[in-house]
Amino acid sequence: MLSWGLPQTERGGVDNKVLINLLAEIAVLEESLVAAEHTLSHHASRGRDLRDLQAEYEEDAALAQAGDQNANVRLRGKENEIRATETALTLKRDQTIGVSDRRQYQALQREISGLEQKLITLEDEAMALLATVEAAEDGRDVAESDRVQQESKGQAEIDRMQGETTAASEARDQLAADLQRLISMLPEANRRHVQRLRQNGGPAVVQVQSGACGGCFEQLPAQQGIDADKGRSLVRCAGCARYVVHRPWR
Ligand SMILES: [Zn+2]
Numbered sequence: 001m002l003s004w005g006l007p008q009t010e011r012g013g014v015d016n017k018v019l020i021n022l023l024a025e026i027a028v029l030e031e032s033l034v035a036a037e038h039t040l041s042h043h044a045s046r047g048r049d050l051r052d053l054q055a056e057y058e059e060d061a062a063l064a065q066a067g068d069q070n071a072n073v074r075l076r077g078k079e080n081e082i083r084a085t086e087t088a089l090t091l092k093r094d095q096t097i098g099v100s101d102r103r104q105y106q107a108l109q110r111e112i113s114g115l116e117q118k119l120i121t122l123e124d125e126a127m128a129l130l131a132t133v134e135a136a137e138d139g140r141d142v143a144e145s146d147r148v149q150q151e152s153k154g155q156a157e158i159d160r161m162q163g164e165t166t167a168a169s170e171a172r173d174q175l176a177a178d179l180q181r182l183i184s185m186l187p188e189a190n191r192r193h194v195q196r197l198r199q200n201g202g203p204a205v206v207q208v209q210s211g212a213c214g215g216c217f218e219q220l221p222a223q224q225g226i227d228a229d230k231g232r233s234l235v236r237c238a239g240c241a242r243y244v245v246h247r248p249w250r
Contacts, residue, residue, distance in 0.1 A: 006204040020231045022185060023205045026194070029179045029216075030203035042162045043168075050154045057147040064143035068097040068136040075129040082122045089115045190243075197242060205243040212236035213244050220244065 035220040092112045099105045183194055197204035206214035211225030218239035220228065228244045235244045 016078055016234060017231060019187065019190065020234055020245055021248070022182060023190075023234075024049070024207075024231070024248045026182050026186075027180065027203065027205040027207055027243075027245050028248055029182065030205060032178060032206075033172060033175040034203060036168045036175060039164060043165045047158060047161060050158060054150060054154050057130050057143075057150045061140075061143040061147040064136070064140040068140040071129065071133040071136040071166065075126065075133050078122060078126045078129055079098065082119065082126060085115055085119050085122060114171040156230050193241075194243070203242065206237075207247055208235075208244050213239060213241040213242065215244075216240035 023120060059093060089112065092108055092115060096105060096108050096112070099108060183191055194204040203215065208214060208220070208228040209217070211222065211229075212219045216237060216239040218237060219225075220235065220237065224235045224244075227233045229246050231246045231249075236242065237244050
């Protein structure tokens with residue numbers, strides 16, 4: 001008739017001490033289960049943060065790389081302009097050799113002087129661009145080194161968390177199974193109460209902590225606090241309706 005198989009009192013009820021001890025074991029399992037679930041949720045959210053962080057470093061590195069390429073393209077363009085101007089200048093100087101007309105000669109000289117002036121300006125601009133390229137290269141190197149550093153640091157943390165996540169996940173499954181087994185051993189009324197509380201999330205059975213409920217931290221009436229601590233009677237918190245029990249005696 002009775003399926004949970006706990007020792008019975010003469011009146012046919014489950015021995016109170018046995019029931020309280022069983023609830024005390026349930027409290028321990030529930031506490032460990034909460035810890036395992038906390039580890040899993042913390043690692044999942046930290047993993048997301050690390051991936052976001054890595055994406056930011058990669059974006060920075062890509063931008064710095066693009067900035068460096070852009071500066072190099074502008075410098076190459078300037079160098080091409082310089083070469084074209086030098087070629088034009090050589091051409092004009094060559095042309096002066098065969099010129100006998102004075103005005104034609106002066107016109108060529110003005111062109112030469114204009115090109116020389118242009119060359120000076122272009123060379124100044126090229127020097128400024130060279131400084132820009134060097135700064136962009138430094139920026140690119142720093143961003144790339146930051147990216148690589150963060151990648152290896154982040155990966156080390158992800159690897160470490162992966163091990164902990166696997167352990168916590170296995171522990172959670174084992175704890176949940178053990179918990180179901182112990183809950184199924186409870187007398188029906190207690191079992192229903194435990195199941196209802198667990199549906200609301202969080203533990204149904206908590207340990208007494210300095211005379212207070214370990215679930216909602218409300219102070220228990222003094223006698224109830226002592227009874228819960230000594231395992232003398234089954235105590236339920238008036239604040240959160242959880243069972244309040246002692247630490248298992250082992
Ligand atoms: Zn409470």
